[in-house]
Amino acid sequence: MKAVSEAAVPADVRPAAKRGSRFWTIALRNRYLYLMSLPFVVWVFIFSYYPLWGWLMAFQRFKPGKSILEQQWVGFDQFKTLFRDDTFYLVMRNTLAMSLMSLVAGFATAIVFALLLNELRRMAFKRIVQTISYLPHFVSWTVAASIVTRMLSSDHGVVNDLLMGLGITHEPIQFMANGHLFWGIVTVSDVWKETGWNAIIYLAAISGIGPELYEAAKVDGASRIRQIWHITLPGIRSTIVVLLILSIGHLISIGFEKQFLLGNNLVVDYSQVLDLYSLQYGLQMNRYSFGVAVNMFNSVVSLALLFLANGIFKRTTKESIM
Amino acid sequence: MATNKKWPVALMTTSLLAGLLAGCGNNNDAASDSQGAGASGSASTASASSGAAEDLKPITFSFYSEDGNPNWNNMQDDVGKAITAKTGVTLQAEFAVGDPVQKSALIASSGKYPDLISAKNSINKFVDAGAVIDLTDLIDKYGPNIKKVYGDELKRLRYSNDDHAIYVLPTYAGVGQTYFNAGGGFELQHRVVKELGYPQIKTLQDYENAIKTYLEKHPTDENGNKNIGLSLNADDWHMYISVTNPAFFVTGGSDDGEYHIDDDTHKVTYHYLRPEEKEYFRWLNHMNDIGLLDKESFVQKYDQYKAKVASGRVLGLIDQDWDYGDGEKALKAAGKFDQGYGHYSVTLNESIKDRSFQSTGFLGGYGIAISKTNPDPVRAIKFLDYLASDEGQVLVNWGIEGKHYNVENGKRVIPQDINDRKVNDAANFQKETGIGTYTTMGPHYGDGVKDSTGNYYTTNFPEQIEASFNDVEKDVLSHYNAKTWKDLFPNESEFPVKPWGAAWNIPVPSDSEVTVLDEKLKTITWKMIPQAILAKPADFDKVWDDYVAQLEKAGVHKAEELRQQLVEDRIKLWNE
Numbered sequence: 001m002k003a004v005s006e007a008a009v010p011a012d013v014r015p016a017a018k019r020g021s022r023f024w025t026i027a028l029r030n031r032y033l034y035l036m037s038l039p040f041v042v043w044v045f046i047f048s049y050y051p052l053w054g055w056l057m058a059f060q061r062f063k064p065g066k067s068i069l070e071q072q073w074v075g076f077d078q079f080k081t082l083f084r085d086d087t088f089y090l091v092m093r094n095t096l097a098m099s100l101m102s103l104v105a106g107f108a109t110a111i112v113f114a115l116l117l118n119e120l121r122r123m124a125f126k127r128i129v130q131t132i133s134y135l136p137h138f139v140s141w142t143v144a145a146s147i148v149t150r151m152l153s154s155d156h157g158v159v160n161d162l163l164m165g166l167g168i169t170h171e172p173i174q175f176m177a178n179g180h181l182f183w184g185i186v187t188v189s190d191v192w193k194e195t196g197w198n199a200i201i202y203l204a205a206i207s208g209i210g211p212e213l214y215e216a217a218k219v220d221g222a223s224r225i226r227q228i229w230h231i232t233l234p235g236i237r238s239t240i241v242v243l244l245i246l247s248i249g250h251l252i253s254i255g256f257e258k259q260f261l262l263g264n265n266l267v268v269d270y271s272q273v274l275d276l277y278s279l280q281y282g283l284q285m286n287r288y289s290f291g292v293a294v295n296m297f298n299s300v301v302s303l304a305l306l307f308l309a310n311g312i313f314k315r316t317t318k319e320s321i322m
Numbered sequence: 323m324a325t326n327k328k329w330p331v332a333l334m335t336t337s338l339l340a341g342l343l344a345g346c347g348n349n350n351d352a353a354s355d356s357q358g359a360g361a362s363g364s365a366s367t368a369s370a371s372s373g374a375a376e377d378l379k380p381i382t383f384s385f386y387s388e389d390g391n392p393n394w395n396n397m398q399d400d401v402g403k404a405i406t407a408k409t410g411v412t413l414q415a416e417f418a419v420g421d422p423v424q425k426s427a428l429i430a431s432s433g434k435y436p437d438l439i440s441a442k443n444s445i446n447k448f449v450d451a452g453a454v455i456d457l458t459d460l461i462d463k464y465g466p467n468i469k470k471v472y473g474d475e476l477k478r479l480r481y482s483n484d485d486h487a488i489y490v491l492p493t494y495a496g497v498g499q500t501y502f503n504a505g506g507g508f509e510l511q512h513r514v515v516k517e518l519g520y521p522q523i524k525t526l527q528d529y530e531n532a533i534k535t536y537l538e539k540h541p542t543d544e545n546g547n548k549n550i551g552l553s554l555n556a557d558d559w560h561m562y563i564s565v566t567n568p569a570f571f572v573t574g575g576s577d578d579g580e581y582h583i584d585d586d587t588h589k590v591t592y593h594y595l596r597p598e599e600k601e602y603f604r605w606l607n608h609m610n611d612i613g614l615l616d617k618e619s620f621v622q623k624y625d626q627y628k629a630k631v632a633s634g635r636v637l638g639l640i641d642q643d644w645d646y647g648d649g650e651k652a653l654k655a656a657g658k659f660d661q662g663y664g665h666y667s668v669t670l671n672e673s674i675k676d677r678s679f680q681s682t683g684f685l686g687g688y689g690i691a692i693s694k695t696n697p698d699p700v701r702a703i704k705f706l707d708y709l710a711s712d713e714g715q716v717l718v719n720w721g722i723e724g725k726h727y728n729v730e731n732g733k734r735v736i737p738q739d740i741n742d743r744k745v746n747d748a749a750n751f752q753k754e755t756g757i758g759t760y761t762t763m764g765p766h767y768g769d770g771v772k773d774s775t776g777n778y779y780t781t782n783f784p785e786q787i788e789a790s791f792n793d794v795e796k797d798v799l800s801h802y803n804a805k806t807w808k809d810l811f812p813n814e815s816e817f818p819v820k821p822w823g824a825a826w827n828i829p830v831p832s833d834s835e836v837t838v839l840d841e842k843l844k845t846i847t848w849k850m851i852p853q854a855i856l857a858k859p860a861d862f863d864k865v866w867d868d869y870v871a872q873l874e875k876a877g878v879h880k881a882e883e884l885r886q887q888l889v890e891d892r893i894k895l896w897n898e
Contacts, residue, residue: 061833064431065451087842146623153626154617176621177856265556265848266620266856281841283427286447286832 058293078293091277092252094183094270099254101187103247109195111240114202115228130203133196141193145261148189152176176262182270186258201243202236209235241319249306252298274298378410381701385413386429386436388422388444391759393749399756400722405714411705413438413763435693438702440493440762442688446829449481449489454691456487460703467710468703471497471765478686478823478896491706492689496768496780499684501814503787504807505643506678507571509663512798514637516660520801523666526572526605533614533638543635550630551614552638555645557624561848564641566594573598574674576817579826580840580847581885585818588893590825590886592878594847600866601670606855607862620852634661659794665807679808680817686896687827690763709764712773718760719780726755734777745790822892830888839881846872 027034053068058078060071082088113133120126136144151158154172163169175181213231222230256276263271274294282291314320395402397412406412416436418425426444429435435453439445448454461468468491472479475497479488508529514536515521523529533551542548555564567577570593575582582593593599609615616622622630630636631649639646643665653661667676692702708714720727720734727736736744743751752758769782788796788805804810822828830836850869857865 063450063833064433064447065453087845146625149621149623149626153621172617174617174621264621265561266852268845268849279424281838283431284421284423285837285841286427286430286450287838288431 055292055296057289058296060289062289062292064288074289078289079297081290082293082297087272087277087281090269091272091274094259094272095252095254095274098183098186098259098273099251101183102190102254103251105187105191106194106198107240107244107247109191110198111202111236113195114199114206114236115232117199117203118206118232119224119228130196130199134200135196136193137197139193141257141261144189144193145258148185148262149176152185176264177266179267179270182263182267186262189258189262202239205236205239206232237317238319241313241317242321245306245309245313245321248309249302251305252301380406380410380412381698382412382414383437383696383702383705385415385438385440385763386418387415387440387762388418388426388442389440389762390417390419391415393752393759395753395756395759397756399752399754399759400725401717401756401760404717404722405708405760408714409701409705409708411701435695437693437696438690439693440688440690442494443827443829445490445691446832448691448693449485450832453693453695454489455694455696455699456489457491457692457703458488460692460699461488461491464700464703465707465710467707467712467714468765471710471767473497475684475686478684480895482829483891483895490687490689490691491765492684492686493762493764493766494688495685496766496771497684498771499768500770501679502769502782502784502806502808504665504667504678504811506641507665507676507807507811508568508668509639509641509646509665511634511637511661511663512794513660515664515798515801520798523668525671526602526668529638529666529668530605530609530614534612536637537614547633547635550616550636552609552640553616553622553627553630553636554619554639555622555624555627555641556620556852557622557627560624560627560645563645564639565851566847568640569593569599569602570596571676571678572602572668572670572674574669574677575599576677576680576820577826578820578824580843581825581882583820583822583825583889588822588886588889590882590889592843592873592882594851595870595873595878598670603851603854603866604862605670607857607859610855611859615855620856634658639663654792659792662792662794664795664798665810667811675812675816677817678811679814681814681819682824682827683819683821683896685823685827687823687829689765706764709760710766712779714764715766715779716773718764718766719757721755721757726757732775732777736781821897822889823896825885825889828888828892834884836881836884836888839877839884842876843873843878843881846876 056068057071059073059075060068061074061077062068062071117126117130120129152160152175154160154174157172157175159175160169160172164172175185209231213235214227217227217231252274254273254275256273256279259271259273260276278291278294278298281287282294310320310322394415394417396415397403397406422442423444426441427447429439430444430447430451430453433451435448439448439454441448445454469476472492479490479492480486481489508523510523510529510532514532515523517536517539518532521528521532523532537549537551540549555561566580569575570577570582573596575593575596578593580593582591582596583589584591606615610617616630616636618626628646628649631639631646632652634653643650643663646663650662653659667678669676690706692699696702709718716734720736723729726740727734729735744757767779769778769780771779773779784806791799791806799805799807799809802810846869850865850872854862854865854869
């Protein structure tokens with residue numbers, strides 16, 4: 001018991017012996033914590049830093065079978081090809097558009113959903129709703145895409161049957177064949193799949209808000225809406241900001257699963273995304289170097305976005321992750 | 323108390339660390355293992371041909387194939403056991419799941435190669451990486467049966483004009499292959515032609531009329547579901563099979579992938595640029611306009627398409643039997659034989675001849691290669707030589723004598739009960755017996771070639787095929803005076819043999835510009851062709867002009883020139 005209570009006392013409260021040995025005293029005292037984090041540091045190094053060595057490939061014309069140092073060096077040729085390619089800009093537009101839409105819609109729905117759930121008084125009902133809402137998260141995109149295309153089908157799809165039954169349209173609408181609808185369809189499917197799951201973290205944050213705040217507000221005569229606005233939302237603000245900054249960092253690397261599975265040739269101008277592009281024009285064509293160049297560009301932009309978002313939030317809301 | 327508290331923490335830390343280190347350790351072990359195997363491999367090559375007894379010592383080769391094989395049974399099937407007994411070889415197989423080209427690219431770049439590689443067109447990646455060995459000497463020393471099977475075609479095995487090495491034994495194409503049945507062309511349900519009194523189906527107009535007349539009489543099936551006139555399968559690469567390849571067949575072109583090659587001048591054209599093909603797509607546009615084309619053709623996924631076929635509501639298809647076969651199988655299993663499909667040779671007008679069966683000669687290319695890390699290339703080539711032997715080929719195609727076939731009066735006969743299982747319980751039958759599993763692993767003769775006993779090597783021969791038709795099919799065929807669907811198509815003897823084989827089968831050097839150009843052109847084509855078909859008829863020409871303009875901007879003529887060079891190289895390589 002003694003060890004634990006000792007560790008719990010903040011370091012700066014205790015008298016510091018010497019400036020230089022302070023780090024080591026702390027390190028020694030927290031040796032188990034350091035030791036426990038070591039595997040993860042090693043893990044990150046092996047899987048995130050060590051492969052960076054492969055970035056050299058982007059400046060070469062890489063051919064498999066030879067070591068990375070025996071390759072032909074071509075300078076910035078791969079990047080020149082990339083920036084001269086019209087498809088690349090199209091793909092960038094689609095990627096950014098879809099991820100921004102998902103970001104905005106995803107955040108808004110998850111937060112609103114968490115707030116609404118939090119207001120429910122019947123525990124049993126709340127639990128059921130929550131479980132049902134996050135189930136779709138565990139459905140793979142392959143299945144989800146199938147469900148979506150089936151529902152939006154012009155051949156007895158539920159949505160078209162409903163619209164025609166209500167007399168809103170007379171002809172079935174070709175949802176999946178219309179490029180202008182594609183981004184919307186992807187965003188809505190994404191919201192359906194992830195809202196419940198994303199709300200979990202907000203619910204956790206909300207439950208951390210002290211009940212005395214609500215009681216005080218009630219005494220002062222605040223309505224439910226005012227309680228949400230003045231207590232709940234400010235209470236989870238830092239969670240929201242941290243998550244937002246992190247998602248902005250992932251803005252371009254949105255994967256290609258849903259776009260690939262929901263897309264077809266008619267909407268290809270709206271469905272192609274960066275990750276798919278680097279796969280098709282890189283690895284699949286044996287252009288390993290080109291693929292690396294695309295991904296390097298991706299990483300650099302992601303990093304820049306992350307710092308930008310972090311900086312903006314640091315200034316405006318005083319919340320940040322670094 | 324304090325020490326008690328610390329124990330779990332320390333334990334957890336050490337176990338996490340240990341787990342991590344173990345993970346890394348394993349990686350290293352695997353790497354050094356394969357290096358060790360490589361080293362011992364070269365050693366055993368040096369001390370090669372050492373007695374036949376040693377040759378049957380059990381050995382396991384890893385094997386990779388781009389083609390999936392859902393009925394693979396780890397060689398525990400009858401044929402697999404027989405092969406192991408004869409050669410001592412067991413294959414540890416891995417089949418590409420998902421996109422095979424991608425999988426091959428990953429393997430080629432990983433540096434860890436399977437012992438035997440069957441990678442179709444992706445083989446160039448392995449050759450470039452120096453991952454596969456030249457087989458010329460091995461065939462010469464240890465491959466008498468391989469030499470016998472390929473005969474004069476051996477020169478078609480050479481890799482390129484600059485590199486005459488043999489990296490691949492072609493195992494997909496059968497030597498001397500004759501086709502006895504047609505699986506492509508335009509399909510109509512038997513109920514359609516039956517109802518209309520077996521009309522002539524030769525031109526697009528005939529085909530359209532048949533569907534139109536039937537649909538007017540029977541807008542719905544007996545359960546009240548709407549019949550669908552014509553459905554196309556445009557999901558991913560199926561686009562080639564069901565939407566774009568028919569364009570050249572209908573207009574008298576031969577299958578050279580995305581390019582058309584002139585018989586005499588060998589001039590290469592991106593095939594969509596042929597003016598007559600525009601007329602084919604105009605016809606599809608018209609079919610869409612009058613409501614005969616399924617509105618979902620370009621949106622549906624492959625499984626939806628198959629489900630639609632299986633529902634029996636689709637009157638007409640333009641596809642290959644292996645592509646829609648799963649759907650038709652379901653219909654047959656349900657006894658709805660009149661909703662199965664017949665194959666008709668349909669062209670733009672009657673003066674055009676369908677070249678579906680124009681001969682390519684023997685097609686080298688797709689086949690099996692031996693990697694440089696193979697522990698014992700001699701055993702590997704001997705294994706392939708066994709598959710190429712008469713005994714091996716009969717085993718692979720027919721199974722085991724007395725069990726899967728009998729010899730009666732010198733003729734190989736498949737007993738009725740075995741044949742019934744083969745047709746009706748195909749998957750389980752293949753899993754148990756292994757018949758059909760090993761065909762594309764070894765060099766072999768094609769359909770229609772007879773062995774020294776006067777029997778066919780394969781089980782596809784006219785009598786067998788005719789016997790496999792159901793009564794409805796036989797009835798429909800008889801009304802068209804045909805024994806098999808192939809009789810409705812122009813015979814291969816009407817056309818010259820293509821000296822370049824087939825353009826789609828010519829490997830492209832991996833750093834060639836063609837690859838990128840082809841991908842760009844493909845993206846444009848796959849986007850614009852559906853748009854042209856779905857456009858209002860009045861806008862068709864406008865969309866088409868836009869399409870051609872986009873192709874030209876993307877460098878279609880440059881692609882043609884590069885392709886031209888590849889075709890000329892191939893003609894030289896195969897015919898000098």
